[in-house]
Amino acid sequence: MLSMGLREKKAQRNRDRIIAEAMALFGGSGIGYESTTMEVIAEAADISPSTLYRYFPTKDSIVLASLMRNTAKFSEVFAQRVKELPVERALAEAIFAVLAVEDAEPKHALMVRSILSQSPVARARLWDYLGELQFQLTRQLAECLGKKPDDLSINLTARIALEVLMAAADIWRDSKGKVSSRGTAAQFMRLLREGVVLFPDAGTEDVSKGAVLKKSTKKSPVRKIESRLRSR
């Protein structure tokens, strides 16, 4: 019961075969993402279109399956490293780990990026997936630091971490693999550490008037609560 039966083995074989054939058709020496129909993919993988749709409900899910093999590293590495390292180090290493995978297989990574640039829907899926990653990371960070998941500083940190990851990958892709993505990420981290952030340290109050958080009441004369809330 524990070992895979003939059924599951076949299914796994089919899944791998579909991804391989599809990616070959999509990028590189193939015919491009848009002009590769699901029928063609099915034919290349020796199954019927119906069955293909049963394995992958949408065309872009094939690309996503390929992409997730890389990004899955993130949460994994972070969860492991955070046990023995300070949070910020674990975060950095998780970022480097994902980028290292892409560095190791530049052809595959560039192909995925190429497909992404061809298909808005694929991009949408990636975005959704990043949202999930962010959600997950937020919870992990909250747990490590003993804060609530809806803490704004946690939220911001998770967002920025993933933004650094994406930014480094973007710049790497734009340079066609010439600049090291890990180097770029390291520079971003240094910039963050040094405080490049361009935000005013005063005067935001008048612009964001009425910016009271949560259930703070409608009592108008409590302007000072604002500063108390934000000074923490």
Place this chain on the structure above:
Amino acid sequence: MLSMGLREKKAQRNRDRIIAEAMALFGGSGIGYESTTMEVIAEAADISPSTLYRYFPTKDSIVLASLMRNTAKFSEVFAQRVKELPVERALAEAIFAVLAVEDAEPKHALMVRSILSQSPVARARLWDYLGELQFQLTRQLAECLGKKPDDLSINLTARIALEVLMAAADIWRDSKGKVSSRGTAAQFMRLLREGVVLFPDAGTEDVSKGAVLKKSTKKSPVRKIESRLRSR
């Protein structure tokens, strides 16, 4: 010649009518995004499907047109304010300006967000649009600060600014409009200013070995702002 002829007037009327009818059908008391076919929209707007496709090449472009009316404020306000204010203030005001528009029309904003959650393709378009915004902002910032557009600190600043904008909007949406988006944005800015950023100040080099960028040889002054690292 300069004044709009009958043709352009009619076209404008059609555009407005299409957007209005479509948005009514998509959200709120309508029948939802997916189940509203282009044919139905055409019928509601009193034109043929062919003509509808001539006005809006894709279904999601109708949503996007509605969304852009808000986000267009960003570059506009920034370009204007940066003339008389320091860059960081102008950036903050641009963010607040966009959020203010959403605050002013919460029903419309929530509807757009609802549609976005229904359609991956619409999300993809929004993402693409954000990419353009980021590109534009990067150039604007570079010009203001006298740096090259491919400067990493510029790149990072633009990304973070838009991330703050999106984050505030996200949180506002998740709270169904209860928390002030401008207040949240202000808090994010404060956190950034105080240096919440969780990144190590040493040891990144060994992980990102070989990560040498153009002029990265320049060793920067080590400012340890990190003393305030969130260790609570």
Place this chain on the structure above:
DNA sequence: CATCTTTTTGGTAGTCACTGTCATTTACTA
């Protein structure tokens, strides 16, 4: 091994977003 059940597969028909073409109508112009 034969039989029964469950899962997997393939085929068929349909919906809908979107494209291309072409004749017709409509707004502008000489």
Place this chain on the structure above:
DNA sequence: TAGTAAATGACAGTGACTACCAAAAAGATG
């Protein structure tokens, strides 16, 4: 008023994706 260029609408596709049903394959049971 006639002529031109643009806008429109009808029609016929293509391709992603869905729903449905019958046949084949895998597993369980006698």
